[in-house]
Structure formats: C-alpha cells, structure tokens
Amino acid sequence: MFLAIVAIAMGVFLAFPLWHKMGSDGIHEASMTAFRLTFKATPVQTGIQPVYYVAGMAILVIGVAVFAIFKFRNRLMQSALCAVNSILMTVILATVVYQTFYKTAKLFDEGETGDYLIGFYALVVAMLANVAANRFIRRDEKLVKESNRMR
Structure with missing residues (x-):
C-alpha cells in the first residue's frame, strides 16, 4: 500500500x-517543474533551462x-529496493532545493526564496510513504522469522 502511495506521489511530482x-516588480518570474526551470528577466526575454534528469x-x-x-x-529484496528509492528521492530533493534556493532564487529579489508548490510536497509525501513501507516490510520479516522459530 505504501509503495503504491510512493508511485502515485511521484506521478504527482511529475x-x-x-x-x-x-518578483516584487511584477516583471521577474521564475518557476520549476520536474522537466524545466523557466525564468523571465524582462517582459519579452525568457530563459528555459531543462532539468530532465530530475524527471x-x-x-x-x-x-x-x-x-x-x-x-x-522476497521481503529482503523489497527492503533493499526501498533503500534505493530513499537514496534516489534524497538526491531529487537535494537537486530541487539546490536549483531553487541557491541557483534561481538569487536571480532577482535575493531576500525572497519563492514558494514550494504541490509537486514538491508530493515528493515529501513519497519519501514518508517509502520510510513507512520499509518499516512495515522489516516488521513483517521479523514476524516471519519469529514464527519459524516457534515451530
């Protein structure tokens, strides 16, 4: 169930x-999706930077x-796959924060960092669901090992 939540939340992320x-002047604007980072410097000049690696x-x-x-x-394989997913999602989170907070946020109005939207929070939900899935998988494995001991 939790792994299905991970897949659905990452679909929302995409x-x-x-x-x-x-921007405070109403002209400058920047936004990020899983596929591209766009920023508008003037009313006619727009920059698009692809970030396909995030997607x-x-x-x-x-x-x-x-x-x-x-x-x-194979619960041990499931647990290992959850660990791989945790690492991948941590890399995605770090990349998104780097792109938004350190790279793009400094283009204009350096004091304001911008707003994270629903796609970012879907990534957080996916990370929490992955941790819960890993916990329950390990608990099931422990329960199976204890029941084998009782026989």
Missing part, C-alpha cells in the same frame, strides 16, 4: 509545478516502487 517565485530520476523511483510491489515474496 505532473505539477514544484516551485514559483514572483528521469522520478520515473526511476516510480519504476522501482512498482517493481518492489511485485516482489512481496
């Missing part, structure tokens, strides 16, 4: 915007989560 910042890692997380769902007979 579909919705992650971050947005509007690629998110798709990889979805694939690993779905694969782990079907490995229910």
Whole structure:
C-alpha cells in the first residue's frame, strides 16, 4: 500500500509545478517543474533551462516502487529496493532545493526564496510513504522469522 502511495506521489511530482517565485516588480518570474526551470528577466526575454534528469530520476523511483510491489515474496529484496528509492528521492530533493534556493532564487529579489508548490510536497509525501513501507516490510520479516522459530 505504501509503495503504491510512493508511485502515485511521484506521478504527482511529475505532473505539477514544484516551485514559483514572483518578483516584487511584477516583471521577474521564475518557476520549476520536474522537466524545466523557466525564468523571465524582462517582459519579452525568457530563459528555459531543462532539468530532465530530475524527471528521469522520478520515473526511476516510480519504476522501482512498482517493481518492489511485485516482489512481496522476497521481503529482503523489497527492503533493499526501498533503500534505493530513499537514496534516489534524497538526491531529487537535494537537486530541487539546490536549483531553487541557491541557483534561481538569487536571480532577482535575493531576500525572497519563492514558494514550494504541490509537486514538491508530493515528493515529501513519497519519501514518508517509502520510510513507512520499509518499516512495515522489516516488521513483517521479523514476524516471519519469529514464527519459524516457534515451530
């Protein structure tokens, strides 16, 4: 169940915007999705920086989560796949924070950092669901080992 939540939340991460910042002058604007980072310097000049690697890692997380769902007979493999997903999602989170907070936020209005949107919070939900999935997988494995001892 939790691994399905991970896959759905990462789908939301891909579909919705992650971050947005509007300048105090109303002209400057920056936003980020899982696929691109756009910033408007003037009313006619817009820069687009592709960040396809973020989307690629998110798709990889979805694939690993779905694969782990079907490995229910091998709980140790499921636990290892959850660990891989944790690492991938941490890298995604660090990349998004770096791109928004350190790179793009300093283009204009350095005092204001912008707002994280629903896509970013979907990543946080996916990370929490992955931790919960790993915890329950380990608890099931412990329960199976204890029941084998009683026989």
